[in-house]
Amino acid sequence: MEAQQGSPDSSSEECTVLEALPGKGTGLICAQHKGKVVALYCLPCESAVCEDCVVGQHMDHPTESLEEIVDQQRTALQERLDAATNRLPQIREAARSLREILQQLSVQKNSIEEDIHYSFSELHKTLDTRKSVLLMELEVTYGLKQKVLQAQLDTLLKEEVAINSNCRITGDALDAESEAAVLQTHKTVGEKLSALASQGLPLQPEENDQLELMMEVEGLRKSIHNLGAIITTNAVASQTEAAGEGLEQCVVGQPASVIITTKDKSGGVCKTGNAIISAEVFTPNGSVTDGEILDHKNGTYEFQYTLHKEGDFSLALRLYDQHIKGSPFRLKVTSSPDDSPPTTSGANSPGSRSRQKGVRRGGSLFSTPKKKVNPIEDDLIFRIGTKGRNKGEFTNLQGVAASPESILIADSNNQCVQIFSNQGEFQSRFGVRGRSPGQLQRPTGVAVHPNGDIIIADYDNKWVSIFTSDGKYKAKLGSGRLMGPKGVSVDQNGHVIVVDNKACMVFIFQPSGKLVTKFGSRGNGDKQFAGPHFAAVNNNNEIIVTDFHNHSVKVFSAEGEFLLKFGSNGEGNGQFNAPTGVAVDVNGNIIVADWGNSRIQVFDGSGSFLSYINTAADPLYGPQGLALTSDGHVVVADSGNHCFKVYRYLQ
Incomplete structure (x- = not known):
């Protein structure tokens, strides 16, 4: 029993409050000492106890006023309740965003399915059209060749019939041993025989029998095998990072560059391009300056921009319409490089290139100082x-x-x-x-x-x-x-x-x-x-x-x-x-x-x-x-x- 008293957890169940004290509102009565009001709290046992419990089982345990402990726990519970409740809008917003992304993903999938079906339907149409053209070309070529050869054959067959007929008549006349028959045949058939014997006939083919099909299908098969690609990345905005001098400070009229490195949900660097990234530079008066985003096709992107005046700007970088890590960034634009602080490491990012964009030059906006041409009326x-x-x-x-x-x-x-x-x-x-x-x-x-x-x-x-x-x-x-x-x-x-x-x-x-x-x-x-x-x-x-x-x-x-x-x-x-x-x-x-x-x-x-x-x-x-x-x-x-x-x- 003494061992139990020395253990902070030993009597927690025995001192559990079972019921409220009748007529006392929130007052509680002790489970072991009937009629005794619970007014204290045993800190090691984390239990409400009465005075009899304190002189008994909880003699050596520190206690506090139950009312104070309850107030403390009420405050703690309220804080936790508020924290959990405050979390709900974030969860609902995240869930809403995910539903939108899921819906958009489904819409994209359906759209791509439609495009695939359409593209291959068009390919089928093209193939069917080409098939019809080839068959028609075959029919026409065959017909031309067949017409020439058949006409030549008909001519030869006609001549063969004529020769056979006249030869038969002449043979019959010679076999009859009749002078009259010979005279008559010579008169009517002789010249025909001479003409038939000397007539130039198309004995050599006037056309050939070549009809071949050349189908270079292997290259086409390879092209079809590799036709189309589903483009996507696993990049997420919460892990994607940006670096470069263009994030901190830039000079009026000089191009600035920011390198964006896309990463997946685990923080791994994405190795492919084609992510959808947008960038906006907000000027002090709230307007937006555009720039150019270059896809390096290796998971990194370069945003290039030029600002035209001094001041504090902000740069919003978004991946799939969500701010990346650290966005929006604060920018400080100065009039000359001398006003700029020392650049940090990583300012000259690999692959960074500058381009002249959006620079408003000093002097005239319209011509060189040497020569001016009459302008169209300013109106x-x-x-x-x-x-x-x-x-x-x-x-x-x-x-x-x-x-x-x-x-x-x-x-x-x-x-x-x-x-x-x-x-x-x-x-x-x-x-x-x-x-x-x-x-x-x-x-x-x-x-x-x-x-x-x-x-x-x-x-x-x-x-x-x-x-x-x-x-x-x-x-x-x-x-x-x-x-x-x-x-x-x-x-x-x-x-x-x-x-x-x-x-x-x-x-x-x-x-x-x-x-x-x-x-x-x-x-x-x-x-x-x-x-x-x-x-x-x-x-x-x-x-x-x-x-x-x-x-x-x-x-x-x-x-x-x-x-x-x-x-x-x-x-x-x-x-x-x-x-x-x-x-x-x-x-x-x-x-x-x-x-x-x-x-x-x-x-x-x-x-x-x-x-x-x-x-x-x-x-x-x-x-x-x-x-x-x-x-x-x-x-x-x-x-x-x-x-x-x-x-x-x-x-």
């Missing part, structure tokens, strides 16, 4: 928009198009297209964020088809969507072919021209989705691109494409043949620092948005510099899409200022 008609997500507000607007009645804006980060009258009055908008057909993930380019349909390049969904004029989804094209469609246009045949920024190619489709032709590759040659952005079509149905990182504009025939290029890297007249939007007026003059130099230049059809649009009254800040309204004015997406502007343009 801003109006500007529409501020940063936001409501109608008439934008977040990273990019593509611009114009119909006879309206101006259309591709509002990239708001996942919609907004439509305005030519006077700038808001009319409507459409678009639902998502990765299913009919939804928009990152609309960057927009065009209007002659039939009124609205064509949208969806950069992140890697396809082009077609909507009716009132925003109802009709179809998509390019899925499975496109890697990053940036700009769209329509040629004089009604074909859809797609500028693929990632693939560095231009695709031309029929509205039905059938590929007409494609051209281009990555590089700096005449027919190559380095980040092409937008396209326009002139009166000759020639395609004008802006080549962003090659700082030039290139012109191609409707069949994709290279015709000419103009522009070089610089600030002078006719030079570019990353051209983006492009349009062509009725005279064939080419209007180009010069993104890095924040200006709009005008060239003739041969690429000779003519003038510029003077935007000094309301300076541009990173112009992107550009178009001509139905009344001949220039409308441009001023992405840095989150608005679009319309300038009077004298054609």
